[in-house]
Amino acid sequence: MTARLPIRPRIENHEDIAAYLQRCATANNLTFIELTGTRRHAQVWETPSSSQLEAAAFQTETTVERLREAALTTAFAAAKPARTMTGRRYSGVPAKCPECEVDTVAARLAMTVLCPRCNVLLADQHDPHPLQPPTVLSDVQTEVLQTVARARRSRPARERLARLESLMKAQEWALWRNWPALLPGEATEWRERVMSFTANHAEPGQILPARPPALTAELMALTWQPSATPSETSRHLDNVAYMSETWAPPKTGELPAEAQQRAADELRRLANLHGLRFSHIPTTIRHQGDSIVLPRHLQTTRAAQAIAMAAVVHSLSTGATMTAARVVERQGHKTTDRVLRLATRMIRNRHMWTHFAAHASVLHSEGLLDLERLRGELRSLTAVPRSALTALPPQCLAVTRPTEIAAAWVWLDATQGRLAGGPYPAMSERAIRRFDRLLNPEGRLTLREWWQERTEQIADQPSTEPRGQRRERSTG
Numbered sequence: 165m166t167a168r169l170p171i172r173p174r175i176e177n178h179e180d181i182a183a184y185l186q187r188c189a190t191a192n193n194l195t196f197i198e199l200t201g202t203r204r205h206a207q208v209w210e211t212p213s214s215s216q217l218e219a220a221a222f223q224t225e226t227t228v229e230r231l232r233e234a235a236l237t238t239a240f241a242a243a244k245p246a247r248t249m250t251g252r253r254y255s256g257v258p259a260k261c262p263e264c265e266v267d268t269v270a271a272r273l274a275m276t277v278l279c280p281r282c283n284v285l286l287a288d289q290h291d292p293h294p295l296q297p298p299t300v301l302s303d304v305q306t307e308v309l310q311t312v313a314r315a316r317r318s319r320p321a322r323e324r325l326a327r328l329e330s331l332m333k334a335q336e337w338a339l340w341r342n343w344p345a346l347l348p349g350e351a352t353e354w355r356e357r358v359m360s361f362t363a364n365h366a367e368p369g370q371i372l373p374a375r376p377p378a379l380t381a382e383l384m385a386l387t388w389q390p391s392a393t394p395s396e397t398s399r400h401l402d403n404v405a406y407m408s409e410t411w412a413p414p415k416t417g418e419l420p421a422e423a424q425q426r427a428a429d430e431l432r433r434l435a436n437l438h439g440l441r442f443s444h445i446p447t448t449i450r451h452q453g454d455s456i457v458l459p460r461h462l463q464t465t466r467a468a469q470a471i472a473m474a475a476v477v478h479s480l481s482t483g484a485t486m487t488a489a490r491v492v493e494r495q496g497h498k499t500t501d502r503v504l505r506l507a508t509r510m511i512r513n514r515h516m517w518t519h520f521a522a523h524a525s526v527l528h529s530e531g532l533l534d535l536e537r538l539r540g541e542l543r544s545l546t547a548v549p550r551s552a553l554t555a556l557p558p559q560c561l562a563v564t565r566p567t568e569i570a571a572a573w574v575w576l577d578a579t580q581g582r583l584a585g586g587p588y589p590a591m592s593e594r595a596i597r598r599f600d601r602l603l604n605p606e607g608r609l610t611l612r613e614w615w616q617e618r619t620e621q622i623a624d625q626p627s628t629e630p631r632g633q634r635r636e637r638s639t640g
């Protein structure tokens with residue numbers, strides 16, 4: 165319909181074009197489709213065409229310029245809608261201001277959490293009655309939106325927004341598993357409310373696809389300051405990686421100093437009496453129930469723990485110190501600067517020794533394996549022969565490139581480490597987890613027997629469990 169509407173509401177300050185056209189349709193007893201030929205939540209209203217703008221301007225007696233200002237890509241030309249944390253809000257459910265009830269164009273972006281008209285927290289279907297957010301949020305929101313406005317011309321502004329995005333992503337994990345210090349003026353009640361949303365909605369190990377404004381607000385307020393410079397960002401990401409650890413040694417009721425002393429004694433005992441050496445330490449730490457490839461948020465801290473543990477075991481068994489970088493070099497893999505920085509911190513941190521002692525006990529009870537030698541022997545294994553795969557479940561053979569995936573699986577199973585340093589350091593982690601899920605116990609045993617025969621790998625000590633059943637903890 166292209167006639168002038170009998171009733172023509174005025175567009176509100178900050179109002180989104182589609183929200184405005186919806187009000188016009190409703191006022192005239194029309195549906196949105198009857199008025200515009202599209203759906204209310206069609207993405208086309210983020211970048212309407214000239215003919216759509218002209219038609220709407222005529223129908224509503226508004227100028228084309230005013231309507232264009234109400235479209236996302238004009239109003240926030242420098243925003244990056246595709247970003248998961250700061251970009252487009254999940255479609256179809258606009259966040260509304262509970263006070264003025266206007267759908268603002270700004271609210272199409274996830275990083276807009278306060279109504280630009282009323283400065284109150286936006287409400288959406290996940291959290292229809294939000295609490296009062298910490299006051300610090302108002303300043304953060306203003307600065308974020310000013311940075312978006314500058315981003316078109318300013319490279320530093322664009323870079324800061326990119327850092328903010330990566331920080332928010334990383335912070336989300338640490339937020340669920342830890343309790344970062346409260347923000348200035350932040351109430352425990354508010355924080356609990358934010359956390360309980362995820363407890364009720366998120367799958368373990370998954371980043372939420374749809375975050376209510378309160379959660380985005382919390383993530384943004386926790387990370388905006390650290391996004392100021394690359395070095396602050398890096399420091400914050402180090403801390404976040406460190407805090408992503410979910411595992412802790414069982415509580416003993418000892419004082420920290422006592423627990424640390426006992427851990428050091430235990431590590432010395434394993435080194436002196438049972439021959440625990442550098443070569444027995446894997447390149448990542450996996451605990452019972454962990455998947456064969458760790459989830460992303462744990463990879464940094466667990467790789468750092470393994471490197472630090474290898475350095476500590478080396479120094480206890482030989483008396484010589486070893487840097488984190490030298491550990492990585494000798495183990496024959498690659499890692500990031502962040503992992504090296506964390507590992508260096510952990511070598512000095514006596515609390516981490518309680519982790520190392522717990523893991524060393526597990527390695528010992530399962531039979532110490534010369535993982536360094538295994539890595540050397542399996543590094544060039546790029547495919548498991550088809551003849552060795554015949555006993556696997558048919559679904560395992562139906563995956564893409566099964567002989568290569570089996571080689572990557574064998575590498576992980578035998579070395580208990582990471583993909584780094586192996587034949588496929590960049591192989592799809594998802595594909596390997598899927599292959600591992602498809603393997604039945606017999607399939608695992610077959611592959612395990614195959615690599616054990618191939619490497620003639622002998623444990624330094626007899627194992628207490630039959631071979632082949634060991635390390636089930638690290639698959640699944």
Ligand SMILES: [Zn+2]
Pocket residue numbers: 261262263264265266279280281282283284
């Ligand atoms: Zn409002």
